[in-house]
Amino acid sequence: MAKIYSNASQKKNLNLMPKDETISFLLNYSKALSVIDYNKLKFEALLN
Amino acid sequence: MKKELIQDAELVSNYIKGDENSLSILISRHKQRIYSFIYSKVYDRDITEDVFQDTFIKVIRTLKRGKYNEEGKFLPWVMRIAHNLVIDHFRKNSRMPKFDNAGEFSIFSVLSDSSLNAEKSMIKDQVESDVRRIIEELPEDQKQVLMMRMYQDMSFKEISERTGVSINTALGRMRYALINMRKVIDQNNIVLTN
Incomplete structure (x- = not known):
């Protein structure tokens, strides 16, 4: 019993971090996105 | 912090x-x-x-x-x-x-609970009452045929005998009833899905 209770119920080293590709995608997305204001209207443009 | x-x-x-x-x-x-x-x-x-x-x-x-x-x-x-x-x-x-x-x-x-939950059952009631209201808008002859066919589950032969028209006329009225209902649904953008 002691052995069972002393076992951790979950793995501790899950390393919960997003992938580098995801971060890089987001940063590139941000750089490419521009919002254009025109007569109180906002247009989004994605420039590659 | x-x-x-x-x-x-x-x-x-x-x-x-x-x-x-x-x-x-x-x-x-x-x-x-x-x-x-x-x-x-x-x-x-x-x-x-x-x-x-x-x-x-x-x-x-x-x-x-x-x-x-x-x-x-x-x-x-x-x-x-x-x-x-x-x-x-x-x-x-x-x-x-x-x-x-x-x-x-x-x-x-693979096992599912087939009974509707509260939200879905409310939507179902709403849809059914919408359908009833659309049926009420139909001309009397078409409404009669549609009610007999859909709600009383009668065959077209039985409908024709009960209403005193030919089977083809009953079929035609059913067809126009459905066409008219679709028209009303389209015109009023009624959503009849659960």
Whole structure:
């Protein structure tokens, strides 16, 4: 019993971090996105 | 703690002014908390990755559109977006249940509770009452045939005998009843799906 209770119920080293590709995608997305204001209207443009 | 909040606010303001590097700092500062928060809800790496990405896409779009109200609450705001997207994910999945190939076979994936839940049963009642109201709009002869066919489950032969018209006339009235109902539904943009 002691052995069972002393076992951790979950793995501790899950390393919960997003992938580098995801971060890089987001940063590139941000750089490419521009919002254009025109007569109180906002247009989004994605420039590659 | 307070220092970090002020820094967040500054970074957000710099980002809105065009400093892309600020976003990079904000993401690397909070990525672990946000990612862990999403993972604690969905327990799936790929879904977490998707929700995390969608969260920041929303953040970026909102900031660039100038719709963000800085109150020193950047992280709670991002967490709220992530939380809403997690809810959206579960909603989408409950509409389209799929088999989970990753784990063991689960009997619950093939057994389903066929009884409607409260929301669905309310929608069903609404749809049925809408249909009834549309039927009321039909001309009397068409309404009569449709009611006999759909609600009393009579055959066209029985309908023709009861109403004293030929089977073809009864069929024609049924056809026009349906055409007219579709027209009313289209014209009024009525949604009759559960």
